[in-house]
Amino acid sequence: MEDIVHNIRVVQHRIAEACKRVGRQPSEVRLVLATKTVQAERVRSALHAGATVLGENKAQEALAKYKALEGEKAEWHFIGHLQTNKVKYALQFASLIQSIDRIEVVQKIDQRLQKEGRSIDVLLQVNTSSEPSKFGVHPDNLVALAREVARYDTVRVRGLMTIGLFSAEQEQVRTCFRLLAQLRQQLRALELSNICMDALSMGMSGDFETAIEEGATMVRVGTAIFGQRLYPDSYYWNEQMESEGR
Ligand SMILES: *Cc1c(COP(=O)(O)O)cnc(C)c1O
Numbered sequence: 001m002e003d004i005v006h007n008i009r010v011v012q013h014r015i016a017e018a019c020k021r022v023g024r025q026p027s028e029v030r031l032v033l034a035t036k037t038v039q040a041e042r043v044r045s046a047l048h049a050g051a052t053v054l055g056e057n058k059a060q061e062a063l064a065k066y067k068a069l070e071g072e073k074a075e076w077h078f079i080g081h082l083q084t085n086k087v088k089y090a091l092q093f094a095s096l097i098q099s100i101d102r103i104e105v106v107q108k109i110d111q112r113l114q115k116e117g118r119s120i121d122v123l124l125q126v127n128t129s130s131e132p133s134k135f136g137v138h139p140d141n142l143v144a145l146a147r148e149v150a151r152y153d154t155v156r157v158r159g160l161m162t163i164g165l166f167s168a169e170q171e172q173v174r175t176c177f178r179l180l181a182q183l184r185q186q187l188r189a190l191e192l193s194n195i196c197m198d199a200l201s202m203g204m205s206g207d208f209e210t211a212i213e214e215g216a217t218m219v220r221v222g223t224a225i226f227g228q229r230l231y232p233d234s235y236y237w238n239e240q241m242e243s244e245g246r
Contacts (some may be wrong), residue, residue, distance in 0.1 A: 004042060005049040011208075012050075015219065018209040029212055032077055034204070034222030036061070038231045040068035046225065047072050055079035055098065055220050059089035078199075079161075081135045081222055084108045091120065098123040098161040098201050098220075101137045103148045106155050113154035121158045123201055124149070126183060128176035129165040136162060142183055143190065147223035150194045159199025159217070160184055164207050173207045177214035178206040 007114065008031075016026045035043050036057040041053065043065060050188060052073070055070050056062030057080030081186060087108040089095060100122045113119060124145060127136030131134040142160075149157055160183060164176040182204055188197045203211025205224035212219065 003227070004045045004225060008046060008049050008051060011221055011224055012210060015212060018212040022213050024212070025061045028217060029217045032079070032201070032218050032220045033225070034079065034220045035065070035184060036080070036222065039204050040065045040221075042226065044069060045073055053077060053218075056093075056230055057081075059086040063089045088112060091132060091182060094120070096121045096123065096158070098218075099125045099135065100149065100155075100157075101127075101145075103145065106149050106152055110152045119154045119156055120149050122149075122158050123159050123161040123199055124157060125163075126159045126180060128162045128179045129164065134163060139179065139183060141185055143187065145193060146187055146190075146195055150192050153194065157195045157197075159197055159201065160187075161199075161201035161218075163204070164202060164211070166185045168206070170207065170210050174210050177207075177211050177216070181215045 011031065012076040015029055015031060017028055019026045019029060030053055031051070032053045032055040033046055033051050034055045055077040056065070059078065059082070062076070062078070075095055076093045077096045077098055078090045079098045082090060082097065082105050084104055087105060091109065091112055097120060101124070109120065124142065125136040126142055127134050127138055146157060147173045149155055160180050162176060162180045164173040167173055180200060184197045184200060187195065199217050200215055201220065202216045203219035205221050208219040208221055
């Protein structure tokens, strides 16, 4: 518990230092805690230590945690790969879905929200590293996806999200973040109605400072705050395992 408090302070300090390097204000960058596999009570400690935004990868696991933490003040984001049959769970806790990469999910969300008479904020997830294992729309198809999503008035696009290249080479990772920032500019220039391009969600434990230098408005940090996870990340990004309900 002490560790979590300390680690959050350290990450906040590193965010502030990265901002300083490029003349940005720390208030321009939101820290989203990536809490997959983290038990509800440890998440509670993080919230008491000043964390305000949580990002979860698995809709059912997240919903259980959300219920366990009822009464705590927190904003919940969905940051994992979203399958159409899990949309109903994600909509029960998430105020922002960061990982929209295909229209089928949007259609499903729209069906539900039409009935509930409300809307939700989303980010479009872009595959900026061209790694086949990674989810996200290919940069070449982003504009087409944005145009399609814009037709659904229950779904409000707020910006873009990406997972950078898994590389210790920061300059290679930086290329991914630059690309995302460029894509945001391109989309802004199109001035599509119902599409707002303010948010850039990029940067994780290994690369959030680089992401901030390239304009991130949200960084998603897990390991640097909660320590190593038990499962490899592929577990959270593997469609097959998820559809088997594991
Ligand atoms: C797990 C995860 C993170 C955080 O990764 P760390 O390296 O632990 O900071 C960020 N974004 C997404 C989408 C994730 O799944």
